[in-house]
Amino acid sequence: MVRLIKNGVYLIKGQTVLEAKDPNTLCELNGSVVEKHNARQETMAYRILNQHNTSGNPDQLKIRFDAMASHDITYVGITQTARASGLKEFPIPYVLTNCHNSLNAVGGTINEDDHVFGLSAAQKYGGIYVPAHQAVIHQYMREMMSGCGKMILGSDSHTRYGALGTMAVGEGGPELVKQLLNKTYDIQYPDVIAVYLEGKPQVGVGPQDVALALIRAVFANGFVKNKVLEFVGPGVANLSVDYRIGIDVMTTETTCLSSIWTTDEKVKEYFGIHGRSEAYAQLAPGEVAYYDGMVVMDLSKVVPMIALPFHPSNVYTIEELIQNPYDILHKVEEEGKQQINNPFISFNLTNHIVDGKIRVDQAIVAGCAGGTFENIMDVAAIVKGQSVGNQYLSFSVYPASQPIYLELMRNGAAADLMASGANIKTAFCGPCFGAGDVPANGQFSIRHTTRNFPNREGSKPGEGQISSVALVDARSVAATVANGGCLTSATEIDYTEPSHQYSFDGVVYKNRVYNGFGNPKPESELKFGPNIADWPEMIALPENILLKVASVINDPVTTTDELIPSGETSSYRSNPLRLAEFTLSRKDPQYVGRAKQVHALEKERESLLKTSGSQPSDALKEALKQVLQVKAAFSADFTEIMNNTGIGTVIYAVKPGDGSAREQAASCQKVLGGWANIAQEYATKRYRSNLINWGMLPFTLSSPLEVPLSTEDYVYVPGIRQRIINGEETIPAQVIGPNGVRELMLELKNLTQDEKDIILKGCLINYYSM
The missing domain is CATH 3.20.19.10 (Aconitase, domain 4)
Structure with missing residues (x-):
């Protein structure tokens, strides 16, 4: 399924892999030796980084990004920090989205106060403001801001648009502040690891399955930590763009720095559908490209996977878990108890084994990973004519943007979901970080979202609360729902993959999104709520x-x-x-x-x-x-x-x-x-x-x-x-x-x-x- 090549490799014409088992390995093309130094410069990553580097030194990069993005739990602090540091206007497109604190469920008015501040900041400094429920941060950036050869910086770790030819980096707010002040993102030139895809996924295997297989292979050993992943190989062509996006967004959990994929006619079609044909360019490594290592994945051998609590790398195949539920869940249970380290908390997974089957209490498909159009179309096809039931099992689906939701309504998929008993909700990241669809104490939730860290689902151990989340692809989430809440692999059911033809209607954004880039209004006043506070004074480092x-x-x-x-x-x-x-x-x-x-x-x-x-x-x-x-x-x-x-x-x-x-x-x-x-x-x-x-x-x-x-x-x-x-x-x-x-x-x-x-x-x- 996954094989790691820890030596350097040459990739010849995008297809042939030559492993550099020692530093003296030579690569020949058309009778001439290709120097390793030159071959390093033939990766897509090198070209894009070099185009955005202002230092003049390819080894010590000073990057200026093309655009940036933040959501409503980061943009206030970033704007406040930049304002305290002399901000006059946003020098590059800066998108302020509202997809995290959209429910306004905590603290009285303070969430909506932040939203009002965000709009006032977009007006004053010339930003782009996406109101609550319109789109999760990364879906908007995919649809409206990505572009082949671009670089985007976001104050969210899942800032990943490599499948669309865009190198994107998720960083803390101060790095965005630097860009707003016309400074640079400074890093040493990173290693580049090729992810060589071959084969074609079987029906029922989704992007989350591929992503979890990748994470399992590279997280614990740090193989790709702070490196750039470059997706190449013949298997890329066998994946739709939505499928690629679903893999790409989860590369954050490998601890890599960024990602980039080869682009093709499918990507060109994606930009055309979204009315941005000019954003497309063909990206591919040169005739001979050198990588610092390689991950080889045979997509045809990937099977449905599950990441058990409490980390996306705690991965098993669904088949092995179903065949041996007690031993695996007991092991995870014991590891979880050590991690929680609270004798007053009763953490139990094995009690979800009923008559030899694993029963779940909650199923969710949401966010930048799960809420894409094709994922939801497959979910609708699987649950059509089925029933969620009227017992403890609940099922919620969150389209990642209003345009996706609109299309699901027009093509009937939303009706099929609703008829099954599923709840369809607006674009919101809450299930990913514990601010929406929090399970009851002791419950077990399966989700196509991004993370399953302890308490990220919203429980509070200090108050005696604990629940658990496992990451599962949307197709197996739907299969489980259709099977009455018994954990089920999507490859074990019969369903016909639906047509994924998508029509993007941008009228939703046209009618609601404020786009003030290039037109700042310095005379406008920032609007502060009572919870918005300045940073306290901080002294210089003492002797x-x-x-x-x-x-x-x-x-x-x-x-x-x-x-x-x-x-x-x-x-x-x-x-x-x-x-x-x-x-x-x-x-x-x-x-x-x-x-x-x-x-x-x-x-x-x-x-x-x-x-x-x-x-x-x-x-x-x-x-x-x-x-x-x-x-x-x-x-x-x-x-x-x-x-x-x-x-x-x-x-x-x-x-x-x-x-x-x-x-x-x-x-x-x-x-x-x-x-x-x-x-x-x-x-x-x-x-x-x-x-x-x-x-x-x-x-x-x-x-x-x-x-x-x-x-x-x-x-x-x-x-x-x-x-x-x-x-x-x-x-x-x-x-x-x-x-x-x-x-x-x-x-x-x-x-x-x-x-x-x-x-x-x-x-x-x-x-x-x-």
């Missing part, structure tokens, strides 16, 4: 820092959902201080209290530096006396320590930052006085970038800890400011704890000059406003 360990997370991977929960907390993302109250609330409920206690000491220290004659409190004295335990500080004067040593907090996690692009996973720590993270490694580039952009130090360890850190410990990092100025990458520190002092060697690898300056200034806002 030395004393960090109290505020949380220790030893899980193999920590998601951004665990760092700052999604769901109803998203309603507070326009208010930095209020949102910060939820930091780590579902992983380490004591974190906020610990962080606040330390932050109060730092605020007192800063206040004392501005006044004369005031004496530090006993608590501040006690904290700063920790420094005196370090030999190098024995001769230091207490006043000198107070003047030059900032007090903050640090989180230790093995591998933090998997999942969402949300900047708040970092900014909430900073708002509460965080100065750093310490990790073995960072799960994604975007989380590390978020830390840096909020002035936090992304420390890694030079070697595994011999003695674990605890929340009783301080970490003292002397001379950190000067070491960053000097460009040092190895940073000596000391751990000060109940058992004395021990040395700790930290690393700050590969910081660019801009990143160093941002950290020194204290955050991105300070960097641009000073």
